[in-house]
Amino acid sequence: xxxxxxxxxxxxxxxxxxxxxxxxxxxxxxxxxxxxxxxxxxxxxxxxxxxxxxxxxxxxxxxxxxxxxxxxxxxxxxxxxxxxxxxxxxxxxxxxxxxxxxxxxxxxxxxxxxxxxxxxxxxxxxxxxxxxxxxxxxxxxxxxxxxxxxxxxxxxxxxxxxxxxxxxxxxxxxxxxxxxxxxxxxxxxxxxxxxxxxxxxxxxxxxxxxxxxxxxxxxxxxxxxxxxxxxxxxxxxxxxxxxxxxxxxxxxxxxxxxxxxxxxxxxxxxxxxxxxxxxxxxxxxxxxxxxxxxxxxxxxxxxxxxxxxxxxxxxxxxxxxxxxxxxxxxxxxxxxxxxxxxxxxxxxxxxxxxxxxxxxxxxxxxxxxxxxxxxxxxxxxxxxxxxxxxxxxxxxxxxxxxxxxxxxxxxxxxxxxxxxxxxxxxxxxxxxxxxxxxxxxxxxxxxxxxxxxxxxxxxxxxxxxxxxxxxxxxxxxxxxxxxxxxxxxxxxxxxxxxxxxxxxxxxxxxxxxxxxxxxxxxxxxxxxxxxxxxxxxxxxxxxxxxxxxxxxxxxxxxxxxxxxxxxxxxxxxxxxxx
Amino acid sequence: xxxxxxxxxxxxxxxxxxxxxxxxxxxxxxxxxxxxxxxxxxxxxxxxxxxxxxxxxxxxxxxxxxxxxxxxxxxxxxxxxxxxxxxxxxxxxxxxxxxxxxxxxxxxxxxxxxxxxxxxxxxxxxxxxxxxxxxxxxxxxxxxxxxxxxxxxxxxxxxxxxxxxxxxxxxxxx
Numbered sequence: 244x245x246x247x248x249x250x251x252x253x254x255x256x257x258x259x260x261x262x263x264x265x266x267x268x269x270x271x272x273x274x275x276x277x278x279x280x281x282x283x284x285x286x287x288x289x290x291x292x293x294x295x296x297x298x299x300x301x302x303x304x305x306x307x308x309x310x311x312x313x314x315x316x317x318x319x320x321x322x323x324x325x326x327x328x329x330x331x332x333x334x335x336x337x338x339x340x341x342x343x344x345x346x347x348x349x350x351x352x353x354x355x356x357x358x359x360x361x362x363x364x365x366x367x368x369x370x371x372x373x374x375x376x377x378x379x380x381x382x383x384x385x386x387x388x389x390x391x392x393x394x395x396x397x398x399x400x401x402x403x404x405x406x407x408x409x410x411x412x413x414x415x416x417x418x419x420x421x422x423x424x425x426x427x428x429x430x431x432x433x434x435x436x437x438x439x440x441x442x443x444x445x446x447x448x449x450x451x452x453x454x455x456x457x458x459x460x461x462x463x464x465x466x467x468x469x470x471x472x473x474x475x476x477x478x479x480x481x482x483x484x485x486x487x488x489x490x491x492x493x494x495x496x497x498x499x500x501x502x503x504x505x506x507x508x509x510x511x512x513x514x515x516x517x518x519x520x521x522x523x524x525x526x527x528x529x530x531x532x533x534x535x536x537x538x539x540x541x542x543x544x545x546x547x548x549x550x551x552x553x554x555x556x557x558x559x560x561x562x563x564x565x566x567x568x569x570x571x572x573x574x575x576x577x578x579x580x581x582x583x584x585x586x587x588x589x590x591x592x593x594x595x596x597x598x599x600x601x602x603x604x605x606x607x608x609x610x611x612x613x614x615x616x617x618x619x620x621x622x623x624x625x626x627x628x629x630x631x632x633x634x635x636x637x638x639x640x641x642x643x644x645x646x647x648x649x650x651x652x653x654x655x656x657x658x659x660x661x662x663x664x665x666x667x668x669x670x671x672x673x674x675x676x677x678x679x680x681x682x683x684x685x686x687x688x689x690x691x692x693x694x695x696x697x698x699x700x701x702x703x704x705x706x707x708x709x710x711x712x713x714x715x716x717x718x719x720x721x722x723x724x725x726x727x728x729x730x731x732x733x734x735x736x737x738x739x740x741x742x743x744x745x746x747x748x749x750x751x752x753x754x755x756x757x758x759x760x761x762x763x764x765x766x767x768x769x770x771x772x773x774x775x776x777x778x779x780x781x782x783x784x785x786x787x788x789x790x791x792x793x794x795x796x797x798x799x800x801x802x803x804x805x806x807x808x809x810x811x812x813x814x815x816x817x818x819x820x821x
Numbered sequence: 822x823x824x825x826x827x828x829x830x831x832x833x834x835x836x837x838x839x840x841x842x843x844x845x846x847x848x849x850x851x852x853x854x855x856x857x858x859x860x861x862x863x864x865x866x867x868x869x870x871x872x873x874x875x876x877x878x879x880x881x882x883x884x885x886x887x888x889x890x891x892x893x894x895x896x897x898x899x900x901x902x903x904x905x906x907x908x909x910x911x912x913x914x915x916x917x918x919x920x921x922x923x924x925x926x927x928x929x930x931x932x933x934x935x936x937x938x939x940x941x942x943x944x945x946x947x948x949x950x951x952x953x954x955x956x957x958x959x960x961x962x963x964x965x966x967x968x969x970x971x972x973x974x975x976x977x978x979x980x981x982x983x984x985x986x987x988x989x990x991x992x993x994x995x
Binding site: 387408 | 834
């Protein structure tokens, strides 16, 4: 609350106009929006802005990443852990196109970021000028909004709109492309925050009648189940969800991006749904009588085969984005609106209940999953190290307080399954796009946005090498990040599919890896390699207690698989334990 | 589910790039746009897209949702043919000689309710507005004699029911 007030005061101060260049205006807009850190990479068409960054370096900290893709991912990590808008900057042409993967990731995972790209001077637009690319055309399908500025006096209103659109409603990425002549041009600067756009309705108003219909259905349920998603975190509705769960006594599961909104240890937290989620919530999706989906979008990795997804259940969907309602799963009641507001309205209408027998079913299935999968993952008796036991050790030593940033693949599923979370916004991973190479740069952004938190990046040996150059950023910025590479010398998840569905034809999934410890040490980062179980505890302890960045490589069993697993296109209740 | 012809009407801010954004929504689902027209609307500064597509109602509902959520889209609607008044317009360029040599052509022009836009020594231009079938009929009749050039516009359409755009915009101003 206090923060908002100071920003408002600052805004009033900027109301007097002053004649400045477009590039200085960009910096002033960023400062007015409360941006303290931005990630980027300079180049010809954005140089005037970098020149201003040089003058303003006391007020705004620019982090030079080693690749523009990583500037976008770092901005995502910053946004995901803090809830603030992340900012990335790049030059025209290749600089701008390199941002695209991060922008696409932010679009599908609803992450608020603003990307600023330089563009060739307006008189050269369309002429195939040096480093010209139609970044507006390229970014259109993967941005919530984008806009090209060719006149300096557009900068304040467009920047204000960019931040408003990025963070309001269902958040997403915005790209602003600014021609070089607009950066040089001088004009009378005045900044006003954007509070509304007439063609844009970010949050549908919660309809209290629909909420009461939902409450009736929930109160009458015999076997209700909640599945919450990232909408809870984005809407800041963690407390409201907890109250609803506890009052109504409903077993509650989460999607991968919903992880950490409710502590792992909560007795009604029944685990993760989806392809590598927990056995019980997947199986019982097809047994519950009322399925309450809150802030989630029925992704195909969650639902499996739609024809056999929760057909027996009445479905209630709490959702901010009307385009998500009935997109994949037909629902019986759609409560449009902000999750927090809707849950506040729902809570008093709910009857206090418990479902001991129904909850016991989840416990029984968990016992089966524990016996067949979890025990072997977390308490292995075989020689080779498992990914799960590394996660368990991190849980123990961080006491469940670390933010876990995972990449994409087997280690990601293991991290999301086994990481223990006490606090919200602690699971940062590329869910929708599945972007390998996401974790290291995202963890940089996360650690810088939350310097007081332990941030542990869990990465596979494949994804690590997609953005390994960011060790340079870690070193230069002295970011006290913990990097764990779970090395199985394979693109493990693809190898698992090859084993299960392609008769073990391991096409291009085996990796001959370099000496990762030597590479980390080359960047003057403390590093250690673990090959044996007895080394693990001390190594993790050393990592967690070392000041500054630390790199830990753990050589794990080469051909372990992640289970449970819903094979692609199968029903949630056809989940396999082996 | 059965496929139908739907007319999509999209009221938008007048903005460069929005055409791309809207057409991409069809493209990613591999849906062919039968016709597309952009123009001013009854409200100053507000543009209107008229898009004709052939698909199931289930599909069009999802697409309308995805169009509607674009920032600069004020509101998107879809209608079946019976719920709209719609027209297309076509131009035929034909050799002038035929106008005098082939008596039948004059009858075709009269009966089809088409209009001669211009005549010169070499060619004349015929304009026909109406339903697709009427234009296609005229095309078949004239093609016997030879058509130098032919072009047809996208569908334009107004809905029978009210589309409350002005009220939505007024609500924003208050």
